Amino acid sequence: MAQASVTALGFDADDTLWQNECFFRDTEDRFLDLLADFGDRATLSSRLFTVEKRNIPVYGFGIKGFVLSMMETALEVSDGRLDPSIIAGVLAMGREMLSHPVELLPEVRETLEMLSERYPLILITKGDLFDQERKLAASGLGGLFQAVEIVSEKSASTYARVFAARGDGPDRSLMVGNSLRSDILPALEAGAFAVHIPHDLTWTYEHVDEPVDHPRLFIEQHIRKVAEIVERINESGDGLKR
Numbered sequence: 001m002a003q004a005s006v007t008a009l010g011f012d013a014d015d016t017l018w019q020n021e022c023f024f025r026d027t028e029d030r031f032l033d034l035l036a037d038f039g040d041r042a043t044l045s046s047r048l049f050t051v052e053k054r055n056i057p058v059y060g061f062g063i064k065g066f067v068l069s070m071m072e073t074a075l076e077v078s079d080g081r082l083d084p085s086i087i088a089g090v091l092a093m094g095r096e097m098l099s100h101p102v103e104l105l106p107e108v109r110e111t112l113e114m115l116s117e118r119y120p121l122i123l124i125t126k127g128d129l130f131d132q133e134r135k136l137a138a139s140g141l142g143g144l145f146q147a148v149e150i151v152s153e154k155s156a157s158t159y160a161r162v163f164a165a166r167g168d169g170p171d172r173s174l175m176v177g178n179s180l181r182s183d184i185l186p187a188l189e190a191g192a193f194a195v196h197i198p199h200d201l202t203w204t205y206e207h208v209d210e211p212v213d214h215p216r217l218f219i220e221q222h223i224r225k226v227a228e229i230v231e232r233i234n235e236s237g238d239g240l241k242r
Helices: 021-034 041-059 063-077 084-098 108-116 129-139 156-166 180-190 223-235
Strands: 008-011 121-126 147-151 173-177 193-196 217-219
Touching: 008 156, 021 041, 021 063, 021 084, 041 063, 063 084, 108 121, 108 223, 121 156, 129 147, 147 156, 156 173, 156 180, 173 180, 173 223, 180 193, 193 223
Parallel strands: 008 121, 008 173, 121 147, 173 193, 193 217
Antiparallel strands: none
């Protein structure tokens, strides 16, 4: 058997490199405060999530779709009888989210700087193009990536295409991310290695069961472990986890 080795590294952005979900949670809390007259928080939150899921095929992922879903939810639960101040409040929260400073997660910069000296790094993120470009620029990390792919959805075909175009194919690439649904499972399906770094907050939509004993899946709590994992893969002969 030919020796397997990792020659390119893919990284998710939101909640892998910088904070993201916490801002959505904070905004949702404030939104629920605005709608307090129309139901209890648990019911309103469930209604919002239902609308968000319904709207993903239309609006995609990101803040703008979230804002539109909040407004749609507000109109639904109020039977269209909203005080204009509530809509104004939702729009103001959306603008605030779109201008929020980028907060890097611990050890991200140091880890990427070190890895970029050894491997080509590829940023693979989904969401609104304008907002993701804004966050990447604000992060100061852009110069560390050989390529940036902002996609509408992450699927096995997405990773197969990106790793074929930007690396030596998925079988010699490794994906790092916090979401099992978006970052890990489709990358494994494409044939790549994957490192799952769970975040304390993960959107309900991204919750799926973790695969058991997958030979190309590694689970770590800190991004600094990625270099060690790549070295272990490249030294193991067949690239599989032991």
